[in-house]
Amino acid sequence: MLEAFLTSAITMATPILLAALGELLVEESGVINIGIEGAMLAGAFVALAIAYFSGSTALGLAGAIAAGVAINAIFATLVVNLAVNQVVTGTAVSILALGLTGVFYRKLFGVTGKAFMVAPIAKIPLGPLARIPLLGPVLFDHNGLVYFTFILVPTLWYVIAHTRYGLRLRACGERPEAADALGLGVIAIRWQALIVSGALTGLAGAFLTLAYANTFVENISAGRGFVALSVVIVGRWNSWGLAAASVLFGAAMALQFGLQALGTVVPYQLFLALPYALTLVVLAGFGGQAAAPSALGEPYRRQ
């Protein structure tokens, strides 16, 4: 019971964390991307479609990366090059992806009600580690995307806090006009962050279809992109904090399934709302902007 719950918590946390880490990079560069939900959906759909028709999980993942990058490239063009309002653009991108994936899904698979299943991504148990009681199955018996996501946590922390690239990234998010005066190329750096984030968010979407549901339904991301946005805030713009917050939300989702399975008289919709209610409660406690990059969300345009 406990083992199943914790394993499920880690599994549920993974796509949120993956998308949140991408968003962290973007926010450090001074951009807020509310369109994560859209890139996630696009990744989820393209991964499923390609994996279904080609039979290859690897091709599906590659497709998800391409889809996430493509969505973010649209966003970057509008927001970074044309300095359009970031919140409006992000919202539009989310809605665009929701509509496009729905239309393409019906076009490709028809409205038969039949689920188009794909094989889940193979698990890779990590040898003897996976045999440790409780910890083994919870932490060391997952597919490669889970390991990749959690390895990204220290990696991104190091890159942002301790490398030249991280310093330049933060400079663009702190004070773009000063970064520009130092010849840092604000536009290029923000593009790079958005491209990397697009790839990670696309993968997060692929996780939903290839590792979790093994099929696609409309709006399969179900607000996880927005949860990822709040995870960045709750995690105080620190990748370790993001990991902790993601696991918290993952646990809330896992708990929701557990409670539904118990079959109480409480309407299941209340349990469904649990993770989102938790998001609101935690944001109310962590809502301060003290740790946010100073120029977050401000379009940068030279005089």
Place this chain on the structure above:
Amino acid sequence: MLSANAITRRFGRTLALDAVDFEALPGEIHALVGENGAGKTTLMNVLAGSLAADHGEAVLDGRSLPAGSPRAALAAGIAAVHQSPMLFERMTWEENLALGGFDTGAGALDLDAVATRARALAAKLGFEMPPAGATVEHRSVAERVRLEVLRALSFNPRVLILDEPTSVLAPSELAAFLDLLRSLRADGRIVVMITHKLAEAIAVADRITVLRRGRVVARTTPAQTSEEKLAGLMIGEIVTQPAASAPPSHPGDPVLQIENLTLDDHTGRRILDRLSFRVAAGEIVGIAGVDGNGQTELVEVLAGVRRPTSGKVTLHDGSSGAMAVIPQNRDLDGLILDMRLWENLILARPLREQVTSHGWLNASRAIDLCRQLIDRFRIRAPGPETLAGALSGGNRQRLEVARAIASRPRVIVAHNICRGLDLAATAEVHRAILDFAFAAGGGAVILISSDLDELLAICGRLLIISRGKIRETSPGERDPERLGLLMAGARD
């Protein structure tokens, strides 16, 4: 040779530079002087690549620089020190410097090596550095300027352009700094110094170019000119503005009383230490001190944005709007640069109340009010609809002073209000402050400044702040040298 050929640049309807030709030779210190708003800073930004000119080009050693590329300008060897330092607030000073030339760009980022190189250069200049790992956000303006100067020098520039670098340096740093400029000159580099301190321009520059309203009005050398001549060229007429002087004060009733005001920062360090003083109507009290001794925090506590640890601030007229604060960092704390002039004005509650009725804003009344103040305080702006960010530094300051005085407060707290202002603007600001204090039913003024001359000129009473403590000076104490020692922390 660095030259600007027929550079024109407009901001909206304001013509900031009008076909300006400028040249500076290797091995010279070239002073660029002019009033606030004359176009000095715009010219610097064009040369440093952070602004693209509408017409004309900048040329260094026969090669024209691509317009609007700071990276190309830096690569060509042009580094700039901005008047309000372009630092990253929430980063440590080491990180700020690593974004300049102290970082070799090869291998892993090594902040310790950056700090060592920076300290070595700082030691040569006599600059004191902040403690290791300190973020920029709590550093004083003077420390920031030092950091920005170091960062510019870290690029080992062929051309160094400095925008009003000396206005915040302590006298002890000034000599070493001017020596540095001379040694850069001796290396065959080009130093362009933007200043409104004419004595300084005459003392260190080899040649002087005078800008007025976006045009070059004179090119001269120190030997051929004088402060009076330069002032005349800058303003276009000989200024006969009498120097402001402090009439004997006849303080009225106490307006503001401060008792045992103490402030500790989040680390428990004592920033303000049991300050007690009172200010009466019709009185201008000066608080002199070297930057970073608690002045900024005192202003924040008085403005109500920071809660003191203990102690009391009593305002005898308790109505809201009884105090107006003019903070030193006008671009961050004083004005909203993306808003229009009239909108900035009515950020002050008393002025907003004047132009609203039953919760409805009467914009045309606000615009009229703004137009009156533009005239009265001689703000050089196309009109009330101009964005505050389009004004030059001096005109922004006039706008802030206008807003404070027009709010009819009982007390004005002003922090370094004339920093970076030229002679005419300084005289006008002082005149406005004196009028405010000495008019019938006049108000009280607390003037916090590191410029002793300014304080001696207009303050009736002088307090000294040093390491968060305040001490009263005797009324007759007017000897700058002795006061300077007190500011530096000497105990009698």
